[in-house]
Amino acid sequence: MLTYPHIDPIIFRIGPLAVRWYGLMYLLGFLAAYVLIRFLARYRQLDVTSDQVADLLFYCVLGVIAGGRLGYVLFYDPVFYFNHPWQILAVWQGGMSFHGGLLGVVVAVLWWCRHTGNRILLTGDILVTASSVGLGLGRIGNFINGELWGRTTQLPWGMVFPGAGPLPRHPSQLYEAVLEGVVLFGILWLLHLRRAAIGVPFFAFLACYGCFRFLIELVREPDAHIGLLWGTISMGQLLSAPMILVGIVGVWYCWRRAMQP
Incomplete structure (x- = not known):
């Protein structure tokens, strides 16, 4: 069993202001996204200015926050928020959905492309590649915070997380950081290099x-208030299942269209 490092989530304080690792990960993710979008825009010939890239990131941030919060409300705890609607705006109390955030970003990109005249799919190609870095960093932030841990395990790299009981658990946040960050970025980067x-x-x-x-959901602890749906799968x-289906069909369609004379 490995020892959980117990990193203080707060890096330092300046009076009442606390600078946290999780917030720093988000900041680094957006900075990396800006640099990667600028580079890939030149490489894939997307006609954008630095101001337009900054605007795109700003709208995507709004999409992540609004979509992520609404997604959590609708997908994960609709009954509670139906009875406490004023809590929907309390984003500082936690509760964000990646899948909802993704839908929010899609809406933001559609709006941005409509006003700038850029191609939607090419913009999406570049944006998802840049966002994978932020996904990996965000999971590292979850690990530092000691949240979103995995299910109990007897494997030698299991960890006892604070607040998760005495049994060792999968460090599923690190699994996600590697797969959704490093591996996913490598796949997308290779596709760009090969001019997919x-x-x-x-x-x-x-x-x-x-x-x-x-x-990863197979080893990640399901949400306590939801558990496993039908006793089998997590939320x-x-x-994620529709993402897989849409992704496979979309890759096939884009590849076939490109092969046509």
């Missing part, structure tokens, strides 16, 4: 993330 058809990286992101998340798996 427009749309292929975007739909490959959906398929790969959906597969990775579906597999994360239920929401």
